Amino acid sequence: MPTLRNGKSTATESSAANGHTKHASDKEQLVILGSGWAGYAVMQKVDRSRYHVTMISPVEYFVFTPLLSGAAVGTNDFNSVVEPEYHQAYARKVDFKRKTIECSPAIGSEIRKQELNRRIDDDSDDAIKPAVSYPGQKLYTIDYDKLIIAVGCGTATFGIEGAEAHSFMLKTADDAQKIRTRILECFEIASQPTLTAKERRDILHFAVVGGGPTGVEFAGELHDFLTGDLEKAYPSLRPLAQMYAESVAHKTDWRLTLPFYSTIYDVAPGVLQGFDKSLSEFAAEKFKRQGVAIKCESHITRVCEDHLEIEEEGDVPFGMLVWNTGLAANPFIDSIKDLKKDEKTHVLRITNRLNVMTEKDEVYGDVFCLGDCSALEKKAPPTGQTASQQAEWLAKNLNALVHGSAPPKPFKFRNHGNMTYLGDFTAIIDRSSDVEGPEGSLTGKTAWLLWRSAYLYKSLSFRNQVSLVYHWLCTWIAGRRVSRF
């Protein structure tokens, strides 16, 4: 198995005799695993004239997750949420004694899917045998002097049968694209003349499982797309829906006045449980008026191709299901056996200088972990806010090490509050307790404007900011694109 000393640029220097690559550079080798909020931000801020930085990630771009819900319904363009970067591979294993990482290339989405599964199931390989073959698809090893683990988390499905197979997750730009395609497909299917009114209603039911900020924000964006754009693009569906409404017993059900409907399901007693109670009630009331049903204390027992099985309701058909119920540890983190993990979430426990440690509390000073795949002793929420604060701290710390300046004080999370979009130009901002600066909360259009401005400001590159403003303006003036291309 070849060993690359300095990542991609030195691959061609690999010696056939021993499969090892050495680089003349005397810079420290800084290897970053993951190109998400945490990894990407460290890469941007670390002094690259003093570190040789190699980023390893299965996706060749940075996904700005707060804009994914918008991308899934076409409010903004996919290019707005991605930013170019490096070395397309999965980290598979790490040897902390030898300071090496084993990587497997992740080129193309099929390979990425296959690799992800293989990493969990197969521990015995020295060659990759993918369904689709590309040159250079061999495992290789990269040396590091300093390692940053920022591989994020997956989506938890709590072992519910069929959840992974039959629902859409919203984690990557690929996911957003698939969701958008499926929504449009549902409308095309519903427009076929051979469908019964009931079949039409079923295919136009959009289910969202998970009433946290991500699920709620997606439901808000979906509402805008359904009522603002698709209703106009498919006027024929409205009378059909009304016919259906008349044909069912519950004529007063508010959902039956709309040609399609969406529902948020959650096991909790309400949506947005992490927000102030007044704000979660505001959100629930707003959704009700918008025609988005909220079904709390719903226990999903099974997910089938076209329906949910719910303990309280029986079978509930859907055209599309988006699953958003919290975090599951990344398989790479699962594969690490010799480090201390959080008992509940199984992510890596870290010190307040973001270093990992063994079960015996022996700290690895050259290995850092941050973002969703890490847990501080004094817990910080697994959000982009935490990940970017940690990234900023770590870049400062790494720069101080090579510049010989004073290291920053230990990391401390500063809560700037939570916000989420509810659809219909309305957002909520929660700064009600435990926040840096003035406390308070905000709802409505002003909150929406602040929500948009914050994400525009945080969009990392000027190119993305211009692209976002352009797409938001287009959407506002002319509506979203309703074609699948």
Ligand SMILES: Cc1cc2nc3c(=O)[nH]c(=O)nc-3n(C[C@H](O)[C@H](O)[C@H](O)COP(=O)(O)OP(=O)(O)OC[C@H]3O[C@@H](n4cnc5c(N)ncnc54)[C@H](O)[C@@H]3O)c2cc1C
């Ligand atoms: C739809 C959505 C909306 C959100 N909105 C907000 C919001 O408004 N505000 C907020 O604060 N937070 C938000 N979050 C949460 C936020 O996105 C996460 O907390 C944040 O992304 C965590 O950053 P991270 O770098 O730890 O992980 P991620 O951003 O998930 O990045 C992980 C990276 O690691 C890569 N990777 C995975 N496995 C491997 C491997 N084996 N080897 C190498 N690389 C690997 C992934 O491809 C990815 O590039 C949202 C999340 C989602 C899904």
